[in-house]
Amino acid sequence: MHRRKKLALITLGCPKNIVDSEVFLKQIEGNGYDVIATSEGSDVVVINTCGFIESAKEESIATIMEAVRLKEGGRIKKLIVMGCLSQRYADELKKEIPEVDAFIGTNKLRDVVREIGADWKDELLGERSLTTPSHYAYLKISEGCDRPCSFCAIPEIKGSHRSVPVEQLYREAGLLASKNVKELILIAQDTTYYGVDLYGRRELAELLAGLSGLEGIAWIRLMYAYPSGFPESVINVLAGNRKLCRYIDIPLQHISDRVLSSMKRGVSSKEIRELISKLREKVPGIALRSTFIVGYPAEGDDDFQELIEFMQEVRFERLGVFTYSREDGTDAYGLGDPVPDIVKEERYAEIMGIQEGISLERNRGLVGKKIPVLIDSVKGGTAIGRTEYDAPEIDNEVIIKDAEGAAAGSFCDVEILHADAYDIEGKLCRCQDRPVNPTE
DSSP states (O other): OOOOOEEEEEEOSSHHHHHHHHHHHHHHHHTTOEEESOSTTOSEEEEEEOOSSHHHHHHHHHHHHHHHHHHHTTSOSEEEEEEHHHHHHHHHHHHHOTTSSEEEOTTOHHHHHHHTTOOOOGGGTTOOOOOSOTTEEEEEOEEOOOOOOTTOOHHHHHOSOEEOOHHHHHHHHHHHHHTTOOEEEEEOSOGGGTTHHHHSSOOHHHHHHHHHTSTTOOEEEEOOOOSTTOOHHHHHHHHHOTTEEEEEEOOOBOOOHHHHHHHTOSOOHHHHHHHHHHHHHHSTTOEEEEEEEESOTTOOHHHHHHHHHHHHHHOOSEEEEEEOOOOTTSGGGGGOOOSOHHHHHHHHHHHHHHHHHHHHHHHHTTTTOEEEEEEEEEETTEEEEEOTTOOTTTSOEEEESSOTTOOTTOEEEEEEEEEOSSEEEEEEEEEESSOOSOOO
């Protein structure tokens, strides 16, 4: 009998890479490959890399070198590296790691499929093999970015902004809904810019409204919403459509006008505050998630203190912080890296300490309340889930013991019994296929 070839895929980096990997997996399965969980014993190993900041590059290189050792030992036959690191450093990587059979950049999935000896199947357009739990999926609505942010290498890696045609997105989302996906998580480098290149104007609000009409989709979550020129129409649809989670991710990066200007963010401190005020006024109870960069070259002690005061003023429901990574090819590279690493780490620790206190206070305010929770997993009688205010992997989790009757993908009413800074414990009340007892 003809032996089916085995392929292992390792995905690093952000949810946008996850989507690319899922599209690739569907093509590979359509070509008769068996996808296996471990690299050892594979005919082909494909590594989908991240190359955004230094820590991500280091993780990608370490993963590649581990696969190289397996190949040198005869335990895998072919090694392909795709994605952001390949796009950014292909020439250098070919010289430094010749054991890799091919380095293939971003937006070249057809080339990856061809490299392993398979055929690209157009009839599978819009289909994916999910690597997330089957009840939620990421929907990538555009690729690339036109923003000039001085610290960011994404335009160099991904190219200019390119929206996915709305008809294609509706088809893809419909296929996901038909496979019992309950939550769609919209992602892009800049979701608010959706539609400008194809339709001459921002069409995100119309897209959100259209997706909410899909049967079976219960939650739609919006990520990576750039603050500059934020569309008023998006705020209105968030306020009026209960399929849209009262949650939005807006990466602000800083609040000091001096730093924002150097970062080339195209938005002022005043405009940021006005946007936050408008969101909280028009969408009561909304959870605001943001990210900040500390240790940027133009960030002095006064700028950092302004950022601290802003955090304490706004009290974000969810927050992530990065220490500045000097990246070649970016406008900020020429500014050097004057903030010492120890100062960066001190600033990081201070911000996260403040946010931990804010998160603890906010979570304790939930104790005694009954809220809807989407169950992500159940093991040994304990269920782990999320509220509409929490994205997977990066936000809070709700832990439910004695969760008989709960199943992954079900919505449960949960009474909150105890809360820590980032984990919440609750008691199961009832479960069903769609959200129950929605918060108003």
